[in-house]
Amino acid sequence: MEEAYLLVLLTLDATLRVATPLILAAMAGLFAERSGVIDIGLEGKMLAAAFAAAATAAATGSAWAGLLVAILVSVALALLHGFACITHRGNQVVSGVAINVIASGLTVVLGIAWFHQGGRTPTLDAEFRFTEHALPLAEAARSIPVLGTFYAEVISGHNFLVYLALAMVPLTWWVVYRTRFGLRLRAVGENPAAVDTAGISVTGLRYSAMAIAGLLCGIAGAYLSTAHSAAFVRDMTAGKGYMALAAMIFGKWKPVPALFACLLFGFLDALAVRLQGVEIPVIGVFPVQLIQALPYILTVVLLAGFIGKAVAPKASGTPYVKERT
Amino acid sequence: MSQPVKLPRWIDIGVIPALNILAALLVSALVILAVGEDPVKALEVMLYGAFGYDEAIGYTLYYTTNFIFTGLAVAIAFHAGLFNIGGEGQAYIGGLGVGLLILALDGWLPWYGLLPLAILAAALFGGAWAAVPGWLQAYRGSHIVITTIMFNFIASALMVHLMVNVLIKPGQMSPESREFAESAWLPQGHEIFAALGIDISRSPLNFSFLIALVAALLVTLFIWRTRWGYAIRTVGRNETAAIYAGIDPKKTVFWTMALSGALAGMVGINEIMGVQHKLLLNFTAGYGFTGIAVSLMGRNHPVGIVLASLLFGALYQGGAELDFEFEQITRDMVVVIQGLIILFSGALAYMFNPMVARLVGRLAAAKG
Numbered sequence A: 001m002e003e004a005y006l007l008v009l010l011t012l013d014a015t016l017r018v019a020t021p022l023i024l025a026a027m028a029g030l031f032a033e034r035s036g037v038i039d040i041g042l043e044g045k046m047l048a049a050a051f052a053a054a055a056t057a058a059a060t061g062s063a064w065a066g067l068l069v070a071i072l073v074s075v076a077l078a079l080l081h082g083f084a085c086i087t088h089r090g091n092q093v094v095s096g097v098a099i100n101v102i103a104s105g106l107t108v109v110l111g112i113a114w115f116h117q118g119g120r121t122p123t124l125d126a127e128f129r130f131t132e133h134a135l136p137l138a139e140a141a142r143s144i145p146v147l148g149t150f151y152a153e154v155i156s157g158h159n160f161l162v163y164l165a166l167a168m169v170p171l172t173w174w175v176v177y178r179t180r181f182g183l184r185l186r187a188v189g190e191n192p193a194a195v196d197t198a199g200i201s202v203t204g205l206r207y208s209a210m211a212i213a214g215l216l217c218g219i220a221g222a223y224l225s226t227a228h229s230a231a232f233v234r235d236m237t238a239g240k241g242y243m244a245l246a247a248m249i250f251g252k253w254k255p256v257p258a259l260f261a262c263l264l265f266g267f268l269d270a271l272a273v274r275l276q277g278v279e280i281p282v283i284g285v286f287p288v289q290l291i292q293a294l295p296y297i298l299t300v301v302l303l304a305g306f307i308g309k310a311v312a313p314k315a316s317g318t319p320y321v322k323e324r325t
Numbered sequence B: 001m002s003q004p005v006k007l008p009r010w011i012d013i014g015v016i017p018a019l020n021i022l023a024a025l026l027v028s029a030l031v032i033l034a035v036g037e038d039p040v041k042a043l044e045v046m047l048y049g050a051f052g053y054d055e056a057i058g059y060t061l062y063y064t065t066n067f068i069f070t071g072l073a074v075a076i077a078f079h080a081g082l083f084n085i086g087g088e089g090q091a092y093i094g095g096l097g098v099g100l101l102i103l104a105l106d107g108w109l110p111w112y113g114l115l116p117l118a119i120l121a122a123a124l125f126g127g128a129w130a131a132v133p134g135w136l137q138a139y140r141g142s143h144i145v146i147t148t149i150m151f152n153f154i155a156s157a158l159m160v161h162l163m164v165n166v167l168i169k170p171g172q173m174s175p176e177s178r179e180f181a182e183s184a185w186l187p188q189g190h191e192i193f194a195a196l197g198i199d200i201s202r203s204p205l206n207f208s209f210l211i212a213l214v215a216a217l218l219v220t221l222f223i224w225r226t227r228w229g230y231a232i233r234t235v236g237r238n239e240t241a242a243i244y245a246g247i248d249p250k251k252t253v254f255w256t257m258a259l260s261g262a263l264a265g266m267v268g269i270n271e272i273m274g275v276q277h278k279l280l281l282n283f284t285a286g287y288g289f290t291g292i293a294v295s296l297m298g299r300n301h302p303v304g305i306v307l308a309s310l311l312f313g314a315l316y317q318g319g320a321e322l323d324f325e326f327e328q329i330t331r332d333m334v335v336v337i338q339g340l341i342i343l344f345s346g347a348l349a350y351m352f353n354p355m356v357a358r359l360v361g362r363l364a365a366a367k368g
Helices: A002-034 A042-060 A063-087 A092-115 A147-155 A160-178 A180-190 A192-197 A202-228 A240-250 A255-275 A288-303 B009-034 B039-051 B054-079 B087-105 B111-140 B144-166 B189-195 B208-225 B227-237 B239-244 B249-265 B267-276 B287-297 B302-325 B332-347 B353-367
Strands: none
Touching: A002 A042, A002 A147, A002 A160, A002 A180, A002 A202, A002 A240, A002 A255, A042 A063, A042 A092, A042 A202, A042 A240, A063 A092, A063 A202, A063 B332, A092 B287, A092 B332, A160 A180, A160 A202, A160 A255, A180 A192, A180 A202, A192 A202, A202 A240, A240 A255, A240 A288, A240 B144, A255 A288, A288 B111, A288 B144, B009 B039, B009 B332, B009 B353, B039 B054, B039 B302, B054 B087, B054 B189, B054 B208, B054 B227, B054 B249, B054 B267, B054 B287, B054 B302, B087 B111, B087 B144, B087 B249, B087 B267, B087 B287, B111 B144, B111 B249, B111 B267, B208 B227, B208 B267, B208 B302, B227 B239, B227 B249, B239 B249, B249 B267, B287 B302, B287 B332, B302 B332
């Protein structure tokens, strides 16, 4: 029993680690889509940021410098997305795809040219990374059964960025629902013409939303290459950007439900790893791929309106054309 | 500037796309310069690698075949106002259909007997994989971009499951099916030419290239010469008008997606029946995504798509040559170029319009 509980705790611990980049990217997608800009490019921004963080940390020996450069690169890509689909009213999906493809190519090209390791960056020593922190009293709490071990195993012992990601959720909620900026952001995603009529710049709001999305994706990327792992490897996001997008939709464009979707998807991922090759009576070897596909299947089912109704911001995907008469 | 600026037709389909591609190549050249190599030399190496000798041309045309299929798939959906980003998954499942069919029948029928059935299987499997998102978009209002992305991942998980647990040839480690009987293989390019008395080198180029060209022709006729093509274009331009014209937009969306998926599924004919001769993982290798770039560059017209496919075929094949000739750049450079082309020919397609319009206006004024 004790052992089974520990196994559950370890899986939950892994869940949190896997879910962290999803949470950050899902919040990024939320800001973008709430402002009326579809952001397929979460994946590419995260990937570029992961490379920037690892490369900078390797060159300067500072994880913080890595984080800063990752954010700069990711924000630059987000503004490029804005330039294409806010200023030039290009197709938002096409622009997002372009960013993903450019990021997946450029990270490898630059990686090979700079480090000569087939697209990898040099492995970072522990002091150049974001490492785990034990929270206060974690060891003392371990002696308390159930709750204490939960605190010590699951809550405590993560790196700074994991806690930052978790803090971003209430912060996002507060910004979107309790600030003037958030009110305008939601309005511009639903009815940009009304916002324009009130004398507020649609373009300005959407660019700010893109910049925030870039910032959050930058942190997510830095987490992947300088906290979760110790180096950048080619295509290391491996679809996490798309999964975050799915989680945001699964959370119906709302911060807290999106957090739970991220945790659910992270849990499924951790579960799939744990069940790899496990024989189960009657079924035989467990079809792990089914669990891996479950986040996508669930999202499709939700979008189809079979479990609740997911309604996107009304103006999402349409460029705003200011009338001139 | 509420509308994209109206320009003469020859500028719109000639000058602007050329400017966009030029911009993409210019930025690519800057990247090559930044990593310390010579862009002009890189271009020479790629051109030689793509067209310099007959084996290279064979490889270029083999890649071209895949891009024609996926490009047409994206284009036909575009005409109905739909963004099919799931070509990758549809090609994957289409290939599965081809593989299953040949695994079942390869002892019974020769390739020319199998081919019509295999085309049908590719179309059915690929078509079904796109028709589900199509149906969900039309009747349940789910966003097609999101569902087709999700279906890419579901296809990938499904294929891993099938290859690892079901279709794997017993007694081997790598998740691949048994090889098809040789009588089921599509004729290779060098075999066809040998029959005509011309001797060319061996390459993966095969009979599917001709199928791709025929498909391009059929899609042209379909879109501009049939009532169904008219329905697709009408729905794409204006759904309300389509309803007044007696066209059912929902049905049109569903069938357009099925058709789009069927075209993407044809990649399976080239890859599985023509080249690999067995079922395996990841044979789609990004061809589905490249179809987006191909379609954008070809302005959604089959003639443009065949030309853009040739360019991308040359990029893929010529890019492989970069690995051998340069220290600092590899074939991954091609991915960067591809991304930049999507950016400039797709997302920033109208960036140069105002500038060119001003120029045209000034020239017209000077002429008096």
